[in-house]
Amino acid sequence: xxxxxxxxxxxxxxxxxxxxxxxxxxxxxFYALHWYRWETAKSPEALFVMTLNGxxxxxxxxxxxxxxxxxxxxLYIKGSQPEDSATxxxxxxxxxxxxxxFGPGTRLSVLP
Amino acid sequence: xxxxxxxxxxxxxxxxxxxxxxxSPISGHRSVSWYQQTPGQGLQFLFEYFSETQRNKGNFxxxxxxxxxxxxxxxxxxxxxELGDSALYLCASSFxxxxxxxxxFGPGTRLTVL
Numbered sequence: 159x160x161x162x163x164x165x166x167x168x169x170x171x172x173x174x175x176x177x178x179x180x181x182x183x184x185x186x187x188f189y190a191l192h193w194y195r196w197e198t199a200k201s202p203e204a205l206f207v208m209t210l211n212g213x214x215x216x217x218x219x220x221x222x223x224x225x226x227x228x229x230x231x232x233l234y235i236k237g238s239q240p241e242d243s244a245t246x247x248x249x250x251x252x253x254x255x256x257x258x259x260f261g262p263g264t265r266l267s268v269l270p
Numbered sequence: 271x272x273x274x275x276x277x278x279x280x281x282x283x284x285x286x287x288x289x290x291x292x293x294s295p296i297s298g299h300r301s302v303s304w305y306q307q308t309p310g311q312g313l314q315f316l317f318e319y320f321s322e323t324q325r326n327k328g329n330f331x332x333x334x335x336x337x338x339x340x341x342x343x344x345x346x347x348x349x350x351x352e353l354g355d356s357a358l359y360l361c362a363s364s365f366x367x368x369x370x371x372x373x374x375f376g377p378g379t380r381l382t383v384l
Binding site: 189190192201202203204207209247249251255256257258259260262263 | 303312313314315318326328329360362367368369370371372373374375376377378
């Protein structure tokens with residue numbers, strides 16, 4: 159069974175702080191990685207789809223990097239704002255593109 | 271462009287019954303994926319339909335099934351409901367296969383099994 163881990167489980171930061179989270183996966187089982195933001199009482203929102211080793215993606219103050227050889231992806235948020243408070247999920251398609259497994263998520267709280 | 275819609279939004283059933291949930295994708299999208307979210311298991315992939323064919327299936331029993339119509343609308347069916355099937359069921363659509371394309375999620379159907 160494919161195992162996707164995320165750390166930390168939760169995080170509290172002050173407004174204006176920059177922060178980052180980690181998504182870890184078996185390097186031998188990679189096809190594509192998705193990052194989502196899930197705010198309470200809303201639907202998950204896709205942030206990035208990453209497929210190539212060394213990929214770097216950016217969307218406003220949020221960026222992500224991917225290292226498929228060592229099996230991890232980082233998500234960075236620069237200058238956190240209260241509206242960034244959400245659970246950030248990564249999800250991995252395995253190398254057959256058949257199984258899609260979500261990590262447990264990192265819950266971010268940005269305090270004003 | 272209208273977003274992904276799901277009906278019904280809330281549903282209460284009893285054990286042993288069956289249920290059908292509906293998902294209408296964004297216009298032009300050909301892929302619909304279904305997910306189950308429970309407090310204990312988190313978000314789990316059920317299956318993906320693309321061009322009316324099931325392309326991928328997660329680790330769920332055969333009681334969970336689905337189909338996709340020629341207009342890309344999709345339905346998910348759960349037969350012989352169990353208490354553990356109580357969950358938020360989300361669908362997501364994408365233009366191409368959900369493996370490498372951005373997925374857009376609907377608001378979900380909250381199913382309660384009594």
